[in-house]
Amino acid sequence: MSFYECLKAFPEGSDSPSRLALTAKRLGWQGIIICNEEPRSVFQIKAAEKVRGIGVAVGAEVTAQNARALHSRVFALRARYPLITVRGETDELIKAACEDANVDVLMLGQVWRPLGIAQARAAEQNQIAIGFDLSPLIRLRGSSRSRWMEVAKRNLELARKFHLALAITAGVRSHLDLRSPRDLVALSEVVGFEPSEVDEALNLPARLLELNKRSWIGPGMELL
Amino acid sequence: MRSRLPVLRAARRYVAFEVDAEEEIEAKDLIHEIRSSQVSLFGDAGAAGNRLKLISFQGRCGLLRCHGAHVQETRAALAAIYSVNGIRVACHVKGVSGTIKSATEKYIPKLRKISSENDGRRIELEEISGCIVHTHGLEIDLCPDERNRTKGSDTRYLGLTSFDLCGGHDDADGTSDGL
Numbered sequence: 001m002s003f004y005e006c007l008k009a010f011p012e013g014s015d016s017p018s019r020l021a022l023t024a025k026r027l028g029w030q031g032i033i034i035c036n037e038e039p040r041s042v043f044q045i046k047a048a049e050k051v052r053g054i055g056v057a058v059g060a061e062v063t064a065q066n067a068r069a070l071h072s073r074v075f076a077l078r079a080r081y082p083l084i085t086v087r088g089e090t091d092e093l094i095k096a097a098c099e100d101a102n103v104d105v106l107m108l109g110q111v112w113r114p115l116g117i118a119q120a121r122a123a124e125q126n127q128i129a130i131g132f133d134l135s136p137l138i139r140l141r142g143s144s145r146s147r148w149m150e151v152a153k154r155n156l157e158l159a160r161k162f163h164l165a166l167a168i169t170a171g172v173r174s175h176l177d178l179r180s181p182r183d184l185v186a187l188s189e190v191v192g193f194e195p196s197e198v199d200e201a202l203n204l205p206a207r208l209l210e211l212n213k214r215s216w217i218g219p220g221m222e223l224l
Numbered sequence: 225m226r227s228r229l230p231v232l233r234a235a236r237r238y239v240a241f242e243v244d245a246e247e248e249i250e251a252k253d254l255i256h257e258i259r260s261s262q263v264s265l266f267g268d269a270g271a272a273g274n275r276l277k278l279i280s281f282q283g284r285c286g287l288l289r290c291h292g293a294h295v296q297e298t299r300a301a302l303a304a305i306y307s308v309n310g311i312r313v314a315c316h317v318k319g320v321s322g323t324i325k326s327a328t329e330k331y332i333p334k335l336r337k338i339s340s341e342n343d344g345r346r347i348e349l350e351e352i353s354g355c356i357v358h359t360h361g362l363e364i365d366l367c368p369d370e371r372n373r374t375k376g377s378d379t380r381y382l383g384l385t386s387f388d389l390c391g392g393h394d395d396a397d398g399t400s401d402g403l
Contacts, residue, residue, distance in 0.1 A: 015383035047387035173377035176314040186299035
């Protein structure tokens with residue numbers, strides 16, 4: 001099992017990739033994937049490669065105004081980056097992301113409505129993983145956190161029903177947001193995840209990274 | 225309270241943890257925040273089953289006593305801490321042990337406090353510039369001149385490493401850490 005964390009680096013977060021890599025290595029991660037919205041403008045990405053003993057990859061996170069813009073942005077980034085995540089903030093974006101086979105992970109962060117049945121079915125057909133961003137569990141307190149946990153539990157039940165792959169992140173923007181894999185297991189168990197599900201969810205980004213680095217020319221067909 | 229029979233005593237575990245903080249924090253504030261996090265996450269009934277006690281805290285590393293069957297809950301309560309008394313922190317569990325002695329020997333290194341003194345050195349790069357607040361090994365915390373650079377992530381300082389600075393500026397004084 002190799003655990004990778006998806007995170008944001010400077011200028012979208014407040015830490016350089018090398019600082020995040022150092023902290024992640026200390027906490028027991030095998031690698032980090034920098035998923036900035038503008039992956040080309042990540043600060044000093046070459047410096048992160050000097051940190052030994054941890055893998056550093058660059059992916060992309062897509063946010064868009066509407067579905068049309070989302071599809072074109074995902075299509076433009078697909079060939080260049082091995083991991084494409086979409087931050088689903090509105091119903092329209094979530095629906096569009098579930099129907100786009102080029103998307104790898106649909107991140108459900110501060111979404112206060114659970115995923116719909118039709119969207120889950122579309123995600124199953126297009127093999128899109130559902131990402132759980134646990135940052136509201138850390139940042140919020142009281143009724144807003146219990147509301148978030150309720151929505152997360154509903155999403156988890158739906159993901160189990162439709163056999164969707166799961167991903168878990170801590171919504172990292174600085175080294176103070178990073179949590180170790182075992183801490184994320186403990187936090188996820190509070191939400192209702194099984195330990196085996198969490199292990200697979202933490203392993204998913206590494207698995208996707210490896211799959212996407214190979215050249216696929218069609219579903220199930222690889223160019224060797 | 226009279227001491228209970230050894231067979232009736234609950235097994236205890238000692239959780240060694242490390243605190244990453246932007247500034248120095250007090251042990252009193254930390255245990256208050258740990259208890260508040262535990263009660264918020266598991267409720268009063270959950271907290272009653274797992275009485276936490278801060279055995280020691282020395283600026284960066286600390287030792288927490290918990291019930292043997294609730295170690296995972298203790299981990300979750302520590303991981304859910306976001307700030308202590310308005311200062312951004314992150315608590316990382318370093319290890320769990322059955323006695324104070326073994327936990328201290330295995331997981332708690334030599335005392336090292338976090339200080340937030342301005343050491344007077346500056347960094348001037350194309351993208352960022354600012355004063356160095358503290359350095360710790362390869363890690364550097366930078367107070368940026370433009371305060372809105374850390375806006376989205378709710379931190380006070382920018383986290384860099386000396387890898388980012390090697391050959392960064394002509395006026396670098398040629399020290400091994402690139403500052």
